[in-house]
Amino acid sequence: MPVRTLRFLTIAAALVTSSPVILAQRGQGPAPAVPPALQPPAEFATQTGQRIRVSAVATGLVHPWSIAFPDDKTILVTEQPGRLRVIRDGVVMPQPAWEAPKPPMGNDSLHFVALHPQFATNGLVYVSHLKFGERGNTVAISRGRFDGTTLRDVQEIFVADAWEASGNTAARVFFGPGGMLFLTVGDRDRLCCLNNGKEDNSLRIKAQALDNHVGKTLRLKDDGTVPPDNPFVGRAGAKPEIYTYGHRNGYGLTVNPDTGEVWQAEIGPLGGDEINILLPGHNYGWPLVSMGRNYTGTLVSDEPFFRKGMDNARMFWVPSISPSSLTFYNGDRFKGWKGSLFVGGLTNRSLIRVSFNQPSQAERRELLLGPFNQRIRDVQLGPDGNLYVATEGQTGGNAADGMVLKIEPVN
Numbered sequence: 001m002p003v004r005t006l007r008f009l010t011i012a013a014a015l016v017t018s019s020p021v022i023l024a025q026r027g028q029g030p031a032p033a034v035p036p037a038l039q040p041p042a043e044f045a046t047q048t049g050q051r052i053r054v055s056a057v058a059t060g061l062v063h064p065w066s067i068a069f070p071d072d073k074t075i076l077v078t079e080q081p082g083r084l085r086v087i088r089d090g091v092v093m094p095q096p097a098w099e100a101p102k103p104p105m106g107n108d109s110l111h112f113v114a115l116h117p118q119f120a121t122n123g124l125v126y127v128s129h130l131k132f133g134e135r136g137n138t139v140a141i142s143r144g145r146f147d148g149t150t151l152r153d154v155q156e157i158f159v160a161d162a163w164e165a166s167g168n169t170a171a172r173v174f175f176g177p178g179g180m181l182f183l184t185v186g187d188r189d190r191l192c193c194l195n196n197g198k199e200d201n202s203l204r205i206k207a208q209a210l211d212n213h214v215g216k217t218l219r220l221k222d223d224g225t226v227p228p229d230n231p232f233v234g235r236a237g238a239k240p241e242i243y244t245y246g247h248r249n250g251y252g253l254t255v256n257p258d259t260g261e262v263w264q265a266e267i268g269p270l271g272g273d274e275i276n277i278l279l280p281g282h283n284y285g286w287p288l289v290s291m292g293r294n295y296t297g298t299l300v301s302d303e304p305f306f307r308k309g310m311d312n313a314r315m316f317w318v319p320s321i322s323p324s325s326l327t328f329y330n331g332d333r334f335k336g337w338k339g340s341l342f343v344g345g346l347t348n349r350s351l352i353r354v355s356f357n358q359p360s361q362a363e364r365r366e367l368l369l370g371p372f373n374q375r376i377r378d379v380q381l382g383p384d385g386n387l388y389v390a391t392e393g394q395t396g397g398n399a400a401d402g403m404v405l406k407i408e409p410v411n
Contacts, residue, residue, distance in 0.1 A: 037373035047366045048336025051410040058087045061402030064390040066112040072383045082109035098151035100129040111171040117179045128171035135163035139171045157224030160213040164188040174253035184250030187215040204287045210238035219243035231281030246284040252326035265326045268292035271318035285310040322346035325378045333385045344376030
């Protein structure tokens, strides 16, 4: 049977299956119950023929944003309300390893965690969190030594010049090439979502100025000081910590194992999510170049595709998926997955596998984990060669609906 006929029959079957909904809308019968989200464990087929099993390592977490692996039996997890949790052998320890400063209101406090490249010998763990003061809040990095249960001798090593009353902070911490510490800082645009039908560019445009850290990706030494080879060191009026600028809200960082380049996932407004390849000193356009729309529905930019002197995104999404995280998989455990990029999606509630250099389709994108209906907060490669993701059911609130899931091959 021709492929087109198969597709037609599939669509027709879907319409027939959904007919009770149509009847209910016309008042001719009750609407069927919405099926509940799938619960782990579960198995799935994938495009490469690799079957995968997804199981829950831990449940009952409150907005788990970030995970790291001190050893093959332990996972550190940040909970947004401020707790650094320890999972050991699949059990969430009752006491957090550390707690971030409590916000004066709300529950946004702790964001991301990263291990020092020499963690095995120095035990250093880095966390990003909000810092509160008379000017509002900003992003800070603290570090301490993990003794297996507690983060001790915690010291604040860096505070970003990105003070505002509110607005997105991002704050991914990541160790990249040369052992340098990268930090993303959001555009702090508290004026984007006032729902008054007006547009005010005065805050987001700070992403284009070099005299602040708003809308930037920073590059630091492991003690929070400035590397001498940063691109704006010695430039009058420029913050020396800046590595790249013109970003909205960068949430994911990883290194391409084939090129050594740092790749960044960036959440746009209504559409215009991006993955950028970071090059020192380069400008990535926000808010002067964007494929997205403002929350009022107007275009962000009158030149959405390109401006001279600004780098285009490596890939983008319209409509938005809200990319929270990304990592390359370069192992051999999963058939056909070597070289794939994995992107965590918040609004599309899926893990996206991007495979490159494919016949007839240069970049094939495959959605995974959608039946769980979970927002993917982080994706990382574990010491056992499997993929791990942190998820949450909803944004906001204090529901303990977050999980850490393990993805492993079945055959």
